[in-house]
Amino acid sequence: MQMDDRKWTILKAIIKTYLETGEPVGSRTISKYPDLNLSSATIRNEMSDLEEMGYILQPHTSAGRIPSDAGYRLYVDRMMEEKEQEVTEIRELMVQRQDRMELLLKQVVKFLAANTNYATMITGPRLHHTRLKFIQLSIVDDSQILAVIVTETNVVKNRMIRLEHGLDRETVLKLNLLLNTNLNGLTIEQINLSTISKLKEEAGIHSDIVSQVLDAVAEAINQEEDVEIYTSGATNFFKYPELSDTAKASELISTFEEKHPLASLMLPSEIGEDGENSNIQVYIGQETPLDTMKDCSVVTASYDMGGGMYGRVGIVGPKRMDYDKVIGILKNLTQQLDELYKK
Amino acid sequence: MQMDDRKWTILKAIIKTYLETGEPVGSRTISKYPDLNLSSATIRNEMSDLEEMGYILQPHTSAGRIPSDAGYRLYVDRMMEEKEQEVTEIRELMVQRQDRMELLLKQVVKFLAANTNYATMITGPRLHHTRLKFIQLSIVDDSQILAVIVTETNVVKNRMIRLEHGLDRETVLKLNLLLNTNLNGLTIEQINLSTISKLKEEAGIHSDIVSQVLDAVAEAINQEEDVEIYTSGATNFFKYPELSDTAKASELISTFEEKHPLASLMLPSEIGEDGENSNIQVYIGQETPLDTMKDCSVVTASYDMGGGMYGRVGIVGPKRMDYDKVIGILKNLTQQLDELYKK
DNA sequence: TGTTAGCACTCGTCACATTGGAGTGCTAAC
DNA sequence: GTTAGCACTCCAATGTGACGAGTGCTAACA
Numbered sequence: 001m002q003m004d005d006r007k008w009t010i011l012k013a014i015i016k017t018y019l020e021t022g023e024p025v026g027s028r029t030i031s032k033y034p035d036l037n038l039s040s041a042t043i044r045n046e047m048s049d050l051e052e053m054g055y056i057l058q059p060h061t062s063a064g065r066i067p068s069d070a071g072y073r074l075y076v077d078r079m080m081e082e083k084e085q086e087v088t089e090i091r092e093l094m095v096q097r098q099d100r101m102e103l104l105l106k107q108v109v110k111f112l113a114a115n116t117n118y119a120t121m122i123t124g125p126r127l128h129h130t131r132l133k134f135i136q137l138s139i140v141d142d143s144q145i146l147a148v149i150v151t152e153t154n155v156v157k158n159r160m161i162r163l164e165h166g167l168d169r170e171t172v173l174k175l176n177l178l179l180n181t182n183l184n185g186l187t188i189e190q191i192n193l194s195t196i197s198k199l200k201e202e203a204g205i206h207s208d209i210v211s212q213v214l215d216a217v218a219e220a221i222n223q224e225e226d227v228e229i230y231t232s233g234a235t236n237f238f239k240y241p242e243l244s245d246t247a248k249a250s251e252l253i254s255t256f257e258e259k260h261p262l263a264s265l266m267l268p269s270e271i272g273e274d275g276e277n278s279n280i281q282v283y284i285g286q287e288t289p290l291d292t293m294k295d296c297s298v299v300t301a302s303y304d305m306g307g308g309m310y311g312r313v314g315i316v317g318p319k320r321m322d323y324d325k326v327i328g329i330l331k332n333l334t335q336q337l338d339e340l341y342k343k
Numbered sequence: 344m345q346m347d348d349r350k351w352t353i354l355k356a357i358i359k360t361y362l363e364t365g366e367p368v369g370s371r372t373i374s375k376y377p378d379l380n381l382s383s384a385t386i387r388n389e390m391s392d393l394e395e396m397g398y399i400l401q402p403h404t405s406a407g408r409i410p411s412d413a414g415y416r417l418y419v420d421r422m423m424e425e426k427e428q429e430v431t432e433i434r435e436l437m438v439q440r441q442d443r444m445e446l447l448l449k450q451v452v453k454f455l456a457a458n459t460n461y462a463t464m465i466t467g468p469r470l471h472h473t474r475l476k477f478i479q480l481s482i483v484d485d486s487q488i489l490a491v492i493v494t495e496t497n498v499v500k501n502r503m504i505r506l507e508h509g510l511d512r513e514t515v516l517k518l519n520l521l522l523n524t525n526l527n528g529l530t531i532e533q534i535n536l537s538t539i540s541k542l543k544e545e546a547g548i549h550s551d552i553v554s555q556v557l558d559a560v561a562e563a564i565n566q567e568e569d570v571e572i573y574t575s576g577a578t579n580f581f582k583y584p585e586l587s588d589t590a591k592a593s594e595l596i597s598t599f600e601e602k603h604p605l606a607s608l609m610l611p612s613e614i615g616e617d618g619e620n621s622n623i624q625v626y627i628g629q630e631t632p633l634d635t636m637k638d639c640s641v642v643t644a645s646y647d648m649g650g651g652m653y654g655r656v657g658i659v660g661p662k663r664m665d666y667d668k669v670i671g672i673l674k675n676l677t678q679q680l681d682e683l684y685k686k
Numbered sequence: 687t688g689t690t691a692g693c694a695c696t697c698g699t700c701a702c703a704t705t706g707g708a709g710t711g712c713t714a715a716c
Numbered sequence: 717g718t719t720a721g722c723a724c725t726c727c728a729a730t731g732t733g734a735c736g737a738g739t740g741c742t743a744a745c746a
Contacts, residue, residue: 133484136479136491138477138491140476146479146493148479148489148491148501150483160497160499232600233600246592249589253578
């Protein structure tokens with residue numbers, strides 16, 4: 001069977017009306033569609049074909065049709081080819097308080113959730129390939145030293161280091177100098193065991209305590225592996241009857257509360273084959289890696305703020321999601337994020 | 344009408360069975376209760392009295408009785424008098440990673456949620472009355488200075504300060520000395536406008552830039568007003584049919600997602616009149632300050648880790664909550680928290 | 687050959703009546 | 717004061733039938 005132009009128009013019409021209403025759509029409804037000028041009977045024949053081809057299906061014998069996963073997939077794929085998204089302005093949002101990454105990300109997901117009526121999520125930026133700007137050790141008290149680490153992108157991390165014996169001011173000063181002359185400008189990955197052991201040699205004196213401190217610093221630098229995930233709008237699931245029965249809603253919202261499982265939806269994007277659009281990833285129904293979301297669709301996009309700070313942002317909603325709008329918004333948002341730190 | 348001993352036993356029996364089943368309880372059920380040896384007819388008479396007194400009510404004419412808010416209230420009040428809670432061990436939980444407050448709190452709410460099957464929340468400790476341990480300014484680049492502030496309780500805060508003109512090393516060193524000699528040992532409240540303006544005078548030179556820096560530091564110190572709230576187990580609401588219809592569940596879970604509204608449930612405890620127990624606060628049904636929770640009960644308890652770090656932890660569940668157990672666990676938990684930092 | 691009108695058929699939904707049982711209140715007897 | 721018995725109430729579960737939306741098929745039409 002061939003997918004001709006008329007079938008495609010009908011399929012689009014079915015999907016669009018289903019997106020709006022959430023209810024199976026019948027042949028008569030489609031026959032009223034302006035672009036088409038066919039009787040319901042003809043539509044029925046075409047629908048029958050489309051069903052055979054696997055793009056739509058019937059919940060029960062005498063109901064209308066709803067799109068299948070394959071139908072959505074076709075729709076989304078053609079959509080992304082056709083569309084080159086116009087850029088609307090979301091920037092005002094960004095301007096407030098750039099200084100604290102966490103707040104920014106929370107604002108972003110909240111904004112997204114409010115504007116799409118779906119559940120949203122974002123991963124904090126990974127710090128790979130980020131260079132160190134400086135490190136500062138300070139004496140807190142007899143048994144504790146505070147390490148403050150600042151990256152090129154102004155992300156600040158603290159680490160309290162407990163020691164059995166205190167260190168005197170001089171040693172700390174020396175260590176600061178040592179750390180800064182040797183590590184500044186290096187990326188996180190470049191600071192590994194061998195770098196550290198070289199430092200240890202160079203330090204020489206007090207080698208036991210010093211190496212304790214250095215180990216702690218190295219650990220703090222590399223610790224960033226557990227990426228934070230921020231979410232918002234989990235209760236939006238209730239807006240879609242097909243997801244809001246107790247069992248499903250409970251599972252979905254739990255997943256959003258736990259946050260960790262979401263990581264599997266937000267893996268670093270696959271290698272972009274065709275440049276531009278490849279950073280948008282769409283999972284439809286069964287395609288999603290999370291079992292809880294087999295009745296949902298997931299759209300994610302990656303952002304890259306430069307300086308090695310990159311992450312993913314995404315939304316989760318019913319399969320009858322307004323893909324068009326969602327993809328548009330995500331593209332736009334990531335573009336804004338990309339430019340944010342380049343200024 | 345007098346509340347005699349038999350009425351009290353019957354009321355307790357009604358509440359307990361209702362807590363378990365969630366369904367109106369009839370006279371026959373109660374008549375089987377081991378402590379009582381009465382026929383269902385007698386129970387009915389007593390129930391009729393209890394209803395007149397306002398402690399129980401009938402959802403409809405031919406249904407069993409359920410406890411009213413007043414009934415729960417009486418139950419809880421007597422409960423808290425009677426009970427002196429035995430201390431079970433939750434401590435292992437605490438031992439892992441004390442160093443990061445945030446992780447600890449997240450663990451605590453998760454633990455609570457898992458053990459009670461209710462939704463749980465905790466406020467991060469306020470920093471009032473906490474003394475400063477030290478402040479460290481560092482030059483990040485031409486236009487930025489990083490302020491690191493450490494409190495007596497080892498809570499660390501960073502603040503990036505942007506300036507139009509850079510500062511030279513010497514000035515920063517002087518400022519560090521100035522800040523540390525004047526502010527160390529003071530509590531957060533003691534550092535107010537007048538303290539700062541005194542500092543500004545003392546600094547003298549460069550007064551415009553210096554005052555910018557000082558203002559930023561003061562702001563960072565006092566900024567702690569927006570207390571973080573951590574939550575867990577919001578989806579536990581689904582476990583109770585009376586809360587899991589779409590509208591109610593959606594509202595409740597939204598409230599838990601937003602977090603801010605919960606603050607009104609976690610206000611600093613009222614002045615303890617009778618010492619020991621007064622830190623437990625129970626809201627039943629309409630009593631709670633949040634409208635969304637008028638079908639719930641809320642139990643909160645305060646913890647005080649010493650050094651001015653205190654906060655509240657609480658749980659939210661259906662009115663038929665296992666008050667006995669919950670109060671026990673909360674008492675125990677807060678006791679553990681109280682002792683945690685005293686070691 | 688493609689399109690359309692018509693018709694019988696399917697099946698879920700809604701309104702309504704029916705029934706069973708749990709629970710009550712009241713009364714009379716112990 | 718306690719209890720057994722009985723009539724009564726009302727919810728919840730179940731069944732029934734009408735309705736309507738939607739289909740597939742067939743036959744007629746352009």
